[in-house]
Amino acid sequence: MKRRTFITGTSVAAAWSALSLGGAQLASAATRDRALATTAARAVNTAGTTLEQVATPSGTGSYKRLTAGPGWPLVVRGELAAPGAGRDDRRTGLASFVQFSDLHLVDTESPVRFEFLAKYNDSAYRPQEALNARGVSALVERVNSLDGGPYTGMPFSMVMATGDNTDNHELAELDWYLTVMGGGRMAQSTGDPTRYEGVQNSGNSGFWNPEVAYADVYKAKGFPQIPGFLSAAGRPFDAPGLKTPWYTTVGNHDDSIEGSLPDFGLLNDLYTGGLKLEGCDDATAAQLMDSLRRDPAGAVLLLAKLLANGEAVRRVTPDERRHPFTLKEFAKAHLNPAVTGAGPFGHGFTSDMVGSGKLYYTFRISEKVVGISLDTTNQAGFADGSLGTAQLRWLEQQLKDHSGHWYDTNGNRVTGGSTDDVILVFSHHTSGSMGNLLPDPRNIFEKRHDGNELVALLQRYPNVVAWVNGHTHMNKITAHGHAVPERAFWEINTASHIDYPQHGRIIEIADNGDGTLSLFTTLIESSAPYTTDFGSTSDANLAALYRELSYNDPNGRVSALLGAGEDHNTELLITKPTR
Template sequence: MSGMGRRRFVSGISGAVAGAALWQGFTPGRASAQERALALTAARAVRTAGTTLEQAATPTGDGPYKRLVAGPGWPLVVRAELAGAASGRDDRRTGLASFVQFTDLHLTDTESPVRFEYLARFNDSAHRPQEALTVRGASSLVERVNQVRQGPYTGLPFSMVMATGDNTDNHERLELDWYLSVMSGGRITPNSGDLARYEGVQNSGSAQYWNPESSLQDAYKAKGLPHIPGFLGGAIRPFDAPGLRVPWYTTVGNHDDSIEGSLPDLGLLNDLYTGSRKVEGCDDATAARLADAVLHDPGQAVVLLSKLLTGGGAIRTVTPDERRHPFTPTEFAQAHLNPAYTGPGPAGHGFTQDTVSSGHLYYTFDLSDGVLGISLDTTNRAGFADGSLGTGQLTWLESVLKAHSGRWYDADGNLVRGGSDGRLVVLFSHHTSSTMGNLLPDPYHPFEGRHGGDELVALLQRFPNVVAWVNGHTHTNQITAHGHAVPERAFWEINTASHVDYPHHARIIEVADNRDGTLSLFTTLIESAAPYRTDFTDTSDPGLAALYRELAYNDPYATPAARMGAAADHNTELLLTKPAT
């Protein structure tokens, strides 16, 4: 059957189960609940291939190191907290938009002197055994998008990909070049310093780190991580990134804006970035103090780091590299305008010469006909991982929403009718509503007020045409309904896990009009194009991309189960009342 015929075949739960027998080769009475749910999911979709509706990585084995295999897909979960799910909507549905979200790629220069790998036991993001493969892993995710090409429920081709921040790990110019090349395509050498060799903690000989090419019985091998000859040589080997075949846009994140995503960049460590002295270890007491300072006292963190560099830590000499110089927000926007990175467009990927001149890394764009995209800058250059909005940006956002809304509510709850027919709005940011509590003054705009997540939610609920807020930062899959009490003022917040920590997800999002007074937002998770099974002797590009995923699952300091989210945060149909015009 065609995709449309398949949807018409399913006219209710009983019909779906009957359809499942035809599609999956089993009878309803003998099928498990999961099999029935997967069969209904497949019957409602146009196409599930290449998504987690079809199959998903699944750990297996009894030892400390788990291998990954292709397991059953995850069924669609219908969430009707904000609007009812009327029968027959599959037959009436019209697709309005189909796009993909990448988030938290964290393309990492693992040999950089400004890294804190020795803090991993206190902060799991300080070092990951898989991080030498971030660039290849991201390129494999691009391959998956190029293969899937369309939304599984509307069948609409993807109009764009949005990367919602932390595109780089330590806001280095080299990492930014890797990101832009992964997205647009080109030759990449994922190495820094001496391009003929790797100079980082994973060949340090320290038992504190996983030394994959060495027979040293380090702390990671004690937890089951394997010995992989040729791993680092493969990791730094040049390769050709295919680049996306659809337009793409960028939202900025805290790791694109500050030192290790936490410390304010006031230019004090520029010489350390590009120099030859790399701290690879320190005593436990100092590590504990520094880990706490990175999270709570940036000034003290800089003091402690300076002490380590003057004799308090284990120092390794690495090859200096000017390409490690940190970029400014202006340079971040300017790099996107380089014609070498235009790829499938648009020129600037959301940023313009006006963006460069103003330093305002927020903008609007046409997501599709009738749907407006808004990208925000929720970073705070005062440091710390969490974010907020400046008053100027919040005022700008309100003016944009008014300009594209046929009706809205004022701050007192009174309905106001505008001059526009209204467009649906999808908002993008790096931070979530619950991680926008960093209200410290921006040191570059010290007299401007800062505004948190609750204030932003309240603003968005004044505009009925806001249907979704898509974000990252938490490295966790979580979907939240906002506005249960007043359906017209409700929207969905869609938070997706990272592509550096397991589960390595990106998300397809489709907006559809059910033609019954409701909208459906379909959210479908995808994994990279890498094989599920790994081979420790395979250091080809696909083999390394497969290892990237499996090593992330086995990171002894990570919490993959917590980041996975629940079934209601994975593949979903989110119902919403269609805003009146």
């Protein structure tokens, strides 16, 4: 759909948002069609995005198949600045890029995955996870197929992956992440390359056993039997890699066990060894879950006891590729020239950062837009994050260097800064998930700072227009600073690519020529077909199954993670920063 004369009808899109549930249920086809027509008229090109079409469930059974449904229209959000008439005709693009988040390249055969704890932690096991690398590769293919942003038409200057790039900070997972992003031949498999050695052929009724007719709890909910599924999931395939430069931000799953347990090396032998615990009784599982959260040493002792005496212990092929990496090793791997691909060299990391372990940096997104990537992980454990004092001070200096003016802690206006840029901040954690103030082992005496402190700091710098993050696996866009335009910014939180809806997000920044900026956020799905074939194990069908299986999440989280219409395809208005 090509851009036509601007139709003044933002109220139509607003009505759509009010009448939709997660952007998927229509109050009326007429309302939907008017909103989509308005959206198409304002865009340069909607093809290949959720402005055009969206995966939509069909069927009446408990297991839902997916098909192509109507797209989601643009929702204009004017909480922070009023939308001016005629702005489309004056629009000048400043930047266009893509966000990936929570890719979770996962080793499903790892001995240090405790899938049987899924009843206490729903991320411990997902029926689609063996297809994860193919699904992420299909998202890369989608980005490669697009000419640029749907509203500015600008080619993408970069892709930013905002953390949890790996699932359990294993070397194999890191290799898969770098290969999926940069391109190359890979297989999502460890241990014996000729056979699958995980819970999905264990015969345990609590997991989906796809290759056999065994009546597990998933098949009772309509999950299919797919002969050859596991061997196909682990076979090599060619990942195309991004054609666009890409950057990495770190997340808690990139630096800890299962994203929440501090790694002091106590489980290294289990990671690379030949025993995998695939289940235990409910009382012991609850005890282990509690120990993982509160008593890491006690958890190790309990695991050792279960591995020595438990009934559901499986012998697997030992593999040194499962060895956990440190954050310094994570950054160093990005400096390998073999993974540079579309660039830049290091993908945000430098040799100095490898030496210091300070994995935060500033980079240029476009001529007038600068990005700041933070490290919000806390290696004391637990999933949530925070910032140390040194990084907070570093961030404030970066904000000063790139701002024409700011406000001190007393509210006084200060003029300065060597450049006057539009600033975007990137992190893994959100403002609401930065409450982990435990001392970080990397600097045990350094004070930690929560999301409220970071919000307060960003609101002192008018050049900050957005904070882009992940972690929650949810689409959510929040306006900060309604009362004072110069103290306002948007927080853009995007869903994961391990759980449904498996979105990426295009973000475009445009100058409206009237004292405001528009941030257009457009969700994209992978290039995988919507329809699936239970009789096929082709690469395309495996990527399609990855999406469909995730939709049928037995934990009932789909609606919450999907978000509402105002969290999907939006135009976010904000006052343009001025010197």
